[in-house]
Amino acid sequence: MKAILTDTTKCIGCRECVVACKKTYDLERDVPRRWGTDDGLSARNWTSIIEKPDGKFIRKQCRHCIEPACVSSCPVGALKKTAEGPVIYDSKRCLGCRYCMMACPYGIPRYDWDQPVPYVRKCIMCYERLLDGGQPACTEACPTEATIFGDRKELLAEAHRRIKENPDKYINKVWGEHEIGGTQVLYISDIDLSCLTYGRPLDDKPLPSRTTAAMHAVPYAFVGMGSAMAGLSWFIGRRMKLQGNSESDTKDEGNE
């Protein structure tokens, strides 16, 4: 499976990776918000650079967990783990419940508040580019190879090789190797990266076994399986209708 290795000691904070991502997905300029988080991620920024007070930089993005809590918490299968590695998103299925946002241990998915029909947005590891034999736009753009793309096993070996050869430079840990069953975005660093975790420290046990039951129990406990599914069906139908209206409005505007 494919993966990304980010070595924070090589990052110069140039943000070429951020720009490449925004260009690839035609993401608009971000809108500052009072309730925004300070990690720079948003529906319009799928990757960001966190600048630490000591002048160090950490690139943040979806970790593409091997057993993703976002996927297991989604009641309609809008998020999917692919065989190649990326966790991708189908906006046509999404009903906007935001369970994925609550379930993600890294605080990654963001809500598209500015749209008439808001969706959840996050990095999809440039899945289409991967299918075409390419690499993610961000890794391709990085001028210092601080963030590189490749086979997960090979990147893990490379990460351990760098740590072994430079024991005074790196903390002896590959972030993403084991936590919550492992992730496909790996990190090595000379500073502690626990700031990338949202909430409590993570153990090595995958989250889906814990999140699925908790997330799905809420609606079913109150309304029962039948009425819950009827409600979901109504929401999806309404959402698709709104999306259709929104798209035809956009086309009409474009034709004016």
Ligand code: SF4
């Ligand atoms: S980091 Fe969060 S959004 Fe990304 S795959 Fe893991 S659980 Fe899903």
Ligand code: SF4
């Ligand atoms: S992998 Fe693609 S979608 Fe994800 S941050 Fe990089 S450029 Fe953006």
Ligand code: SF4
């Ligand atoms: S392009 Fe590379 S060096 Fe520049 S901010 Fe991104 S990860 Fe760091």
